[in-house]
Amino acid sequence: MKCPVCESESYEILKSKGKHSKELLLKCEECGNIYRETIIREKPVDVRIVISEFEKSKKDFVKLYPDEVLMVDDILDLDGKEVAVNSIEIKTSARVYRSPVSDIETIWASSMDMPARVGISVDFGGRITSKKVDVDRDFEFTVGDIVKMGNLIFKINSIKTIERKLRKGFAKAYVTKRVYGRPLEEFVRYNYDLSPNIV
Structure with missing residues (x-):
């Protein structure tokens, strides 16, 4: 959509109305001219x-x-x-x-109505313990967190999301497929307890 005065394509939308065809009131960011345009939207x-x-x-x-x-x-x-x-x-x-x-x-x-279900795998040097937990969709898993799950305490060393594997940083539960960890001694302080969330 070009300004009819200076032909600039840089504009600010002042007003927009209509659903299938939109009537726009635009202000050119170059010369300040105010003009109208109508856009006809394709069908959904x-x-x-x-x-x-x-x-x-x-x-x-x-x-x-x-x-x-x-x-x-x-x-x-x-x-x-x-x-x-x-x-x-x-x-x-x-x-x-x-x-x-x-x-x-x-x-x-x-x-969005359901909690996120995330797999947890803890590696005991070749023997893997796996569980699933249901957590709030916005819950954040962070590499380095120390977690309690039942009688097990482990440190998160990587996170597999829908898109990639993370070795640092964090991921929201709703994009997390699996959390990988290594066991720690039982007396270590932990960041959070997932025991009540085990499915």
Whole structure:
């Protein structure tokens, strides 16, 4: 959208109204001219969405506008229920952080109504103890944290998220697939206790 006076494409939106066709009141950031533009939006399209609910997943479709840009962590309304976008698969089968809706093949999401279920693996030098815990979706696992789980105390040494493996930093529970740790002596002070969260 170019300014009719100086043809600059740099503008500020002062007002926007309408749903299918948007009437915009714009102010040119170069010369200060105020002008109107009308944008006709394309019809919404059905985009495949896979919603994970712990070990199960449900396939569905969500209506989105092709010119919208979707990002990981965006919240979508699916028949009155909120789901969080965990990953976006585009038509080339690549996973990306953000994409125009027109390029999306599948949206991977999780229900906001349920806690996050995270796998915990503790390595006793080749013998692995594995459990699953349900925690608040925004709970943060941090590499280096000392954790109690039942009669076991361990230190987190890595975190596997939907996108990658972390050897430092933290990850929110809703993007965490598995937490890896090594056991510590029982008398060590711990940061938090996951015992009540074991599934």
